[in-house]
Amino acid sequence: MNTEERLDFLEFRQQLLFDNTSFDRMLFEYQITRxxxxxxxxxxxxxxxxxDDNEEVHHGxxxxxxxxxxxxxxxNYHFAEEIALTLHENDRYTEVFEALYGDMPKFQAYLNN
Incomplete structure (x- = not known):
């Protein structure tokens, strides 16, 4: 990273700490950039x-x-799953999570709440 990219990364991480939602914490933990x-x-x-267009989507x-x-x-499929799950838990893109992972037994508890 150059100096400008590094500064943006640090400022973004600081904002994630201030916002402090479960999604922000997940982004911080995985060192995701802006x-x-x-x-x-x-x-x-x-x-x-x-x-929304009734197209078939697949988690793979x-x-x-x-x-x-x-x-x-x-x-790291756990990472990809966690993005979708955390967004779902924050009532964001719930239909995407349900379409991608709704048929998987390990996620049934998240769908039935």
Whole structure:
């Protein structure tokens, strides 16, 4: 990282600490950058539109797209799941989480609440 990127990263992390939601804490823990967050939210907007258009979505392709955005967590499906789950728990992109993971038994407790 150059100096400007490093400064933005530190300022972004400081903002995450101030905001202190469960989603912010997850982003902080995984050392996500501001640009990566923007790309992740764009991805969720894309998936929301696909769900709204009754297109089939699959968690495997979603997870690969997350790895493309955040290569430092390539192959860590727990990370990709946690993004979707944490957004769902914060009442954001709930339809995306349900479309991607709604058929998986390990997430049934989150869907039935």
């Amino acid at each position: 640009n990566q967050l923007r790309s992740i939210l764009d991805l969720f907007d894309e998936y929301r539109n696909a769900v 392709s979603y997870e690969q797209r997350v790895y493309d955005i955040v290569p430092q967590h390539d192959g």
